[in-house]
Amino acid sequence: MSFLCMMEAKLPPGFRFHPRDEELICDYLARRVAGDGDGVPMMVDVDLNKCEPWDLPETACVGGKEWYFYSLRDRKYATGQRTNRATVSGYWKATGKDRQVVDPRRGGLVGMRKTLVFYQGRAPKGKKTDWVMHEFRMEGPASLPLKSSYKEDWVLCRVFYKSRGLCSKPGVRTATTTRDHPLCRPSWTPSSASSTPR
């Protein structure tokens, strides 16, 4: 069981994993890159070449609409920089420009976010789907110091199924949700949280 699921299962109603990009890079990806596992993994590891988007593990699913996991980028060629993101039924194709992720706490660039869309079939004839992935990688001066394990090329991925409801302005949130939060139960009481050690 991943740390995210373990945490989410403890939260009172209305509290959920809703991270900012720089948190994903500095607080989650950085730990994986540093091999800082201590016991419970923060997120599960997924091999994107072996897993179709609709087969992503349930343990990676947060709030019923987003999947978060680590992935080791598989080089297309040992010498090149291009990544192989093909699965049995299709492939992930990058779209748009990579976006810079800046952390105000560190005062600078900490990583990049690449957006990819899943296509069924084989390029260039693949059929576009509504599965979208944000692939986060560490980069920039404010990022953590390079380690040997860094070269292993770990990325953090957020996958979601694109829908009209994605824009979660207060109020239309109900529309963005495809299932109930596991712990949204009226039986929950503050006392169960107030005993938590600081």
Place this chain on the structure above:
Amino acid sequence: MSFLCMMEAKLPPGFRFHPRDEELICDYLARRVAGDGDGVPMMVDVDLNKCEPWDLPETACVGGKEWYFYSLRDRKYATGQRTNRATVSGYWKATGKDRQVVDPRRGGLVGMRKTLVFYQGRAPKGKKTDWVMHEFRMEGPASLPLKSSYKEDWVLCRVFYKSRGLCSKPGVRTATTTRDHPLCRPSWTPSSASSTPR
């Protein structure tokens, strides 16, 4: 200190209060209406006639961009249903239609959400501001059974300052944030949470 702040202060990076409308009504407003305070208040009480939007208590602020609190509606006239939402410097004016809040867990209507905008000055000459309020009230068959305290007319309010960044699609979240989450610190470790009692 409100329960929300207490909880938020314990959360690891990326976890925050991001409730759905039905959670606000069934899990938070319902407790206040039922007078179910047990120790730590879930949210603070605010008298909207005595408090300007920019003076809302810090303890009611979540994630740096939304204020959640309970409020006792002040009747304009003892006999009427109209609510007096005037402050010293201005007034809250309803806009648009009230939205129904349905809870899939209860399979029906549990409440209504009214949207209000703050105007500076006096009606009808008030000057519109970017302060917006969602006022949640209990209503409907799937709502809790009426209690005497229910007649007291408690509502739950979410106030936010409207800005371009409000749409929190994954990735533009950084733009929606006006301050760092109190506990977004790289020093945080899973062990501090894994010891939490279930």
